[in-house]
Amino acid sequence: MQAEKTVDHIVKWLKDYAVNAKVNGFVVGISGGIDSAVTSTLCALTGLDVLCVEMPILQAPSHVSRAVEHIKQLKDRFKNVRDARVDLTPVFEEFKTEVTLEGQEATVAMALANTRARLRMTTLYYYAGLQKLLVAGTGNKVEDFGVGFYTKYGDGGVDLSPIADLLKSEVYELASVLQVPNSIMEAAPSDGLFGDARSDEDQIGASYPELEWAMAMDDAGKTADDFTGRERDVFAIYKRFNTSNKHKMDPIPICVIPNNLK
Structure with missing residues (x-):
């Protein structure tokens, strides 16, 4: 893959779409993973307004530290990048008090994991509506069109998907060009929906x-x-x-x- 030219192509596509939609820029959920790091950097390269939102819910410390590191370096590199941190843990815990948690343990755990993703989607769209931004998706081709490894109307609920035609290996190629932190490049991919450090490979x-x-x-x-x-x-x-x-x-x-x- 011609990584540099692919970056230019995606950045132009993002900018053209936003300009035609008459919005100010993009909002991206930052997880501490490779996909959100690449997506947010591509958005930043458009020169348009970019809001990076960290939304921990009982998150593994390693995920939080990588997200914080990425947002800091992105803000240091790009003046058009802002950030917000929304601790959704109290919202999630309150949600659990209002619904029944009866059922098989694995089924309840999966339902709650998907709820985390949907709370984050709701948060991103809140900021998108408030600040006239588009929600940029972070799914890659294998996740979105291969194994469907995402939450319907959670991380799958977006306005546009800049890396959804890239395989995971190609996302890593772009990450090298985009100066994504080594801590993210070397971390095992994880959806971070279970409050621990289990990897995507562990689940799949x-x-x-x-x-x-x-x-x-x-x-x-x-x-x-x-x-x-x-x-x-x-x-x-x-x-x-x-x-x-x-x-x-x-x-x-x-x-x-x-x-x-x-």
């Missing part, structure tokens, strides 16, 4: 390089029968996530009413 069962391979094999029309050993396992993992998360990737189903009933 496969690494991003493996998932990129599986995505390419699926696009080429391969099936699980074409592989053995670890490759067969990884392909099966990819297909399981891809199939079960289709509802996130496809348009919302609409019940079309026949003309004779109208």
Whole structure:
């Protein structure tokens, strides 16, 4: 990939979109991960207003420290970058007192994890509406169109997606060009939705390089029968996530009413 030219292309696309939409710039949720770091830097390069929002909810300390480090270096480099910190932990804890937490432990944990993401989405749109900004998504191609590893109407609720056509490996290529801090470059990718340091690979069962391979094999029309050993396992993992998360990737189903009933 031609990283420098890709950066220029995305930055121009972002700026043109914002100008045409007659907004002031972008708001980005900063998690301490590679995707939000790259997205926020690309937004900063447009020269438009960029608001970086950190939204901890019982967050792992390593995630918080990386987010703080990234925001600081971004503000040092770009005068158009501002930041806000919104501790959503009290909101999250209050939410839990108002809903039933009955059910299987794993099911409740997942529902609460998705609630965290949706609280953050709500916060980003609050600032977007207040300051006339667009919510910039941070999902990459493998997450958004491969395994659907994001929360519907959470981190998936955005106005535009500048890196959604980039594989995770390509996001890292851009990160090198964009001077993303080494602490973020070297950290294991994590969605940070469970209050601990578990990685994406821990949850999915496969690494991003493996998932990129599986995505390419699926696009080429391969099936699980074409592989053995670890490759067969990884392909099966990819297909399981891809199939079960289709509802996130496809348009919302609409019940079309026949003309004779109208």
